[in-house]
Amino acid sequence: MASHSCCVYLGDKLAAYGFGNDHPFGPQRHAVFEQALREQALDTRVDILPPVITGRETLELFHTPDYIDKVIELSQSGEGYLDNGDTPAFEGMYQAARHVAGCVEDAIEQLMNGHYQHAFVPIAGLHHARRDTAAGFCVVNDCGIAIEILLNRYGLKSVAYVDIDAHHGDGVFYSFEDEPRLIFADMHEDGRYLYPGTGAVTETGKGDAIGTKLNIPMPPHAGDELFFKMWPHLERFLVKHKPEFILLQCGADSIDGDPITHLKYSNKAHAHAARRLAQIADEHCGGKLLALGGGGYNHDNIAKTWTAVVEALAYGE
Numbered sequence: 001m002a003s004h005s006c007c008v009y010l011g012d013k014l015a016a017y018g019f020g021n022d023h024p025f026g027p028q029r030h031a032v033f034e035q036a037l038r039e040q041a042l043d044t045r046v047d048i049l050p051p052v053i054t055g056r057e058t059l060e061l062f063h064t065p066d067y068i069d070k071v072i073e074l075s076q077s078g079e080g081y082l083d084n085g086d087t088p089a090f091e092g093m094y095q096a097a098r099h100v101a102g103c104v105e106d107a108i109e110q111l112m113n114g115h116y117q118h119a120f121v122p123i124a125g126l127h128h129a130r131r132d133t134a135a136g137f138c139v140v141n142d143c144g145i146a147i148e149i150l151l152n153r154y155g156l157k158s159v160a161y162v163d164i165d166a167h168h169g170d171g172v173f174y175s176f177e178d179e180p181r182l183i184f185a186d187m188h189e190d191g192r193y194l195y196p197g198t199g200a201v202t203e204t205g206k207g208d209a210i211g212t213k214l215n216i217p218m219p220p221h222a223g224d225e226l227f228f229k230m231w232p233h234l235e236r237f238l239v240k241h242k243p244e245f246i247l248l249q250c251g252a253d254s255i256d257g258d259p260i261t262h263l264k265y266s267n268k269a270h271a272h273a274a275r276r277l278a279q280i281a282d283e284h285c286g287g288k289l290l291a292l293g294g295g296g297y298n299h300d301n302i303a304k305t306w307t308a309v310v311e312a313l314a315y316g317e
């Protein structure tokens with residue numbers, strides 16, 4: 001039985017998802033988070049769970065078989081790129097990607113079975129990968145896999161995906177653009193100034209799903225003032241669609257000082273988002289809130305921001 005209401009996944013097999021020490025998405029991201037979590041004694045307020053691996057069939061809930069074949073092939077050589085040059089192959093990436101997706105799958109089971117109310121998976125939140133290709137450091141899209149699991153394995157009628165990473169969650173948005181059961185809300189740096197260039201305010205869903213997607217582009221250099229001004233709009237949108245489960249992609253690359261983006265929030269933004277979503281989840285979803293680390297390429301920001309999110313998820317402990 002769980003001794004706390006929140007669990008956090010940590011371990012070498014999860015840390016193994018990365019592109020080497022010289023790449024912004026390197027293995028230290030997991031290490032700095034774990035160190036900060038233990039220094040702040042948050043490991044006494046949450047349960048730490050070891051990484052879990054999943055199988056090919058779970059990846060294929062979202063990805064095409066041809067693409068998984070390509071990942072397996074390039075995972076053996078560790079050479080070349082999985083896309084047009086953003087996402088290099090690395091040896092063992094198939095194993096590492098199945099651990100990222102496996103932790104997310106396990107976290108969903110823990111929450112759906114009532115073992116925990118909230119969960120956090122660092123390194124996960126790989127929101128750029130498409131069904132048939134990698135993109136933007138994302139070999140698999142664990143967010144998309146999570147959504148497929150919730151809609152198809154558990155039969156939920158309404159799943160919310162909230163994304164406050166600096167980059168638009170294009171791999172999630174375009175894969176579920178016409179899926180009315182996916183309530184999508186994304187605050188990101190305006191695509192005219194940052195990769196991947198998408199997520200205009202006019203993109204609100206297609207067909208039956210029109211109105212189930214909310215894109216909030218933020219100007220470069222936007223800080224806490226604008227974040228806190230826009231946040232209530234996102235909350236109202238979510239509550240209106242009565243989600244049964246909330247996913248949060250809380251990328252730390254929207255915090256001031258990130259080397260590859262231009263947003264300037266403080267970690268108060270992420271703490272507020274996590275706290276409010278935990279409250280909304282407790283009121284409307286029987287708790288079920290799963291936070292995914294997402295981007296973030298400044299190590300101090302990763303340490304501060306992800307621990308602030310865990311602290312918010314562990315409230316009451």
Ligand SMILES: [Zn+2]
Pocket residue numbers: 165166167251253294295296
């Ligand atoms: Zn990002």
